[in-house]
Amino acid sequence: MPELPEVETIKNELAPHIIGHTITGITLFDERIVRQPPVEEFGSRLIGETITEIGRRGKYLLFSLTSGQTLVIHLKMTGSLWLIPPDRFTRAVIHLDGDKKIYFRDPRKFGVMWLVEDKNTVTDKLGPEPLEEGFTAKRLSKALARRTAPIKALLCDQNVIAGIGNMYADEALFLAKIHPMRPGGSLKPAEIKRLYNAIRQVLTAAINDKGASVDTYFRPDGQIGTAHFQFRVAHRRGQSCPVCGTPLQRIPVRNRGSYFCPKCQPEV
DNA sequence: CCCGGAACCTGAAGGC
DNA sequence: TGCCTTCAGGTTCCGG
Numbered sequence: 001m002p003e004l005p006e007v008e009t010i011k012n013e014l015a016p017h018i019i020g021h022t023i024t025g026i027t028l029f030d031e032r033i034v035r036q037p038p039v040e041e042f043g044s045r046l047i048g049e050t051i052t053e054i055g056r057r058g059k060y061l062l063f064s065l066t067s068g069q070t071l072v073i074h075l076k077m078t079g080s081l082w083l084i085p086p087d088r089f090t091r092a093v094i095h096l097d098g099d100k101k102i103y104f105r106d107p108r109k110f111g112v113m114w115l116v117e118d119k120n121t122v123t124d125k126l127g128p129e130p131l132e133e134g135f136t137a138k139r140l141s142k143a144l145a146r147r148t149a150p151i152k153a154l155l156c157d158q159n160v161i162a163g164i165g166n167m168y169a170d171e172a173l174f175l176a177k178i179h180p181m182r183p184g185g186s187l188k189p190a191e192i193k194r195l196y197n198a199i200r201q202v203l204t205a206a207i208n209d210k211g212a213s214v215d216t217y218f219r220p221d222g223q224i225g226t227a228h229f230q231f232r233v234a235h236r237r238g239q240s241c242p243v244c245g246t247p248l249q250r251i252p253v254r255n256r257g258s259y260f261c262p263k264c265q266p267e268v
Numbered sequence: 269c270c271c272g273g274a275a276c277c278t279g280a281a282g283g284c
Numbered sequence: 285t286g287c288c289t290t291c292a293g294g295t296t297c298c299g300g
Contacts, residue, residue: 001293059294077293078278089279108277110294149271158295166293215292216279254272256293275297283289 002075003059004130004163005206005227006217010081011056013210013220017083018096022050023065025095033091033104036114045115046071046094057123058162070119078216079104079111086222107216126162130199135161137196144184144192151187151195152180152253164199166256167212170234172198179265180251180258205230233259 002010026043028034034042046065053064061081063071073081080086082103091111092104104111114122127143128135143160144151154160155169164172173180175198178191187195211217211225214235218224228235232242240247241261249262 003294074294076277076295107279108292110277112295147270153271156294255274257291271300273298276295277292279292281289281291284287 001077001165001167001215002079002211002217003165003168004056004203005168005209006211006225007056007059007061007075007163008207009211009219009225010075011054011061014081014083014102015054017220018051018100018102019054020050020052021096021098021100023047023094024097027093027095028091030091030109032109033106033111033113034115035112036116042113042115045069051096057119057129058126058158059165060123060126062119062123068117070116072114072116072119072122073104074112075106076108076110076112078108079106080216080218081105081220082218082222083220084222086218105218126158127160128162130161130163131203137193140196140199141189141192144187147184149184150181150253151178151184152256152258154184155199156254156256161199163203166258167214167228167231167234168199168202168206170259171202171231174198174233174260174265175202177264179267180253180260181267233261235259 023046026046031039049065051063052066055062061073082105086103086105089105089107090103091106094102147154152169155164176194206227209225209227212227213224214228233248236248236259241264244263246261246263248259250257250259
């Protein structure tokens with residue numbers, strides 16, 4: 001699942017290949033992949049545009065274009081962007097000059113694209129970027145204050161913090177020794193500080209490992225990332241806690257599988 | 269505003 | 285072997 005480290009890796013590895021290149025055509029194998037504007041306008045407004053910059057906000061990829069428009073891509077659960085032809089799950093192709101292509105692969109068809117005049121119309125509700133300076137333990141504390149929802153759900157809420165999903169929420173909560181069902185507002189200052197540090201540590205390490213290929217995440221050259229080999233609890237069904245050896249538990253939180261150590265992350 | 273659950277989607281995996 | 289059910293989860297929508 002592409003979360004912040006995966007999207008960041010895709011951005012970094014795509015950039016040197018496509019910045020400065022001009023879009024010459026768009027192929028859509030399923031028009032539902034375009035959320036905005038109407039699909040008839042999408043291609044014509046993109047053709048002739050040159051990609052000047054690639055950014056990331058949360059899990060959104062932002063392709064800046066010469067006209068000032070932004071092509072926004074969200075890979076959702078199973079999307080990936082390839083510089084080489086993938087397989088039958090290609091849902092769209094962005095053709096560039098010099099015979100380059102960006103293939104949008106997405107088995108489950110959740111991924112979407114927008115072409116907008118102002119990228120903020122898509123990303124303005126997102127919470128802070130966890131790896132930027134504006135994100136502080138104090139800000140995390142304020143975001144969690146008086147919230148009764150499980151901390152796991154709040155970490156995955158893009159309006160609270162941008163970019164964290166199921167995998168890295170589990171990893172951060174394990175490092176911080178916090179039970180996923182704890183109400184957000186019940187965390188003590190020391191716990192918030194631990195959680196803050198854990199979030200930054202987990203995301204930074206995963207970026208260094210080029211993301212986690214637990215399911216359908218691939219890098220633009222088709223390679224996998226290796227961050228999942230460092231996972232302590234996430235997706236480790238049936239395995240034991242790497243710290244104390246207790247069998248890991250899996251419980252649903254907001255209908256999402258959540259892995260944790262019942263001994264290292266006690267309920268109270 | 270806050271919270272929780274359903275819906276979207278389809279391949280993979282497991283049960284019988 | 286093959287059919288059927290369940291699981292996976294980011295985001296959005298909806299009801300309370």
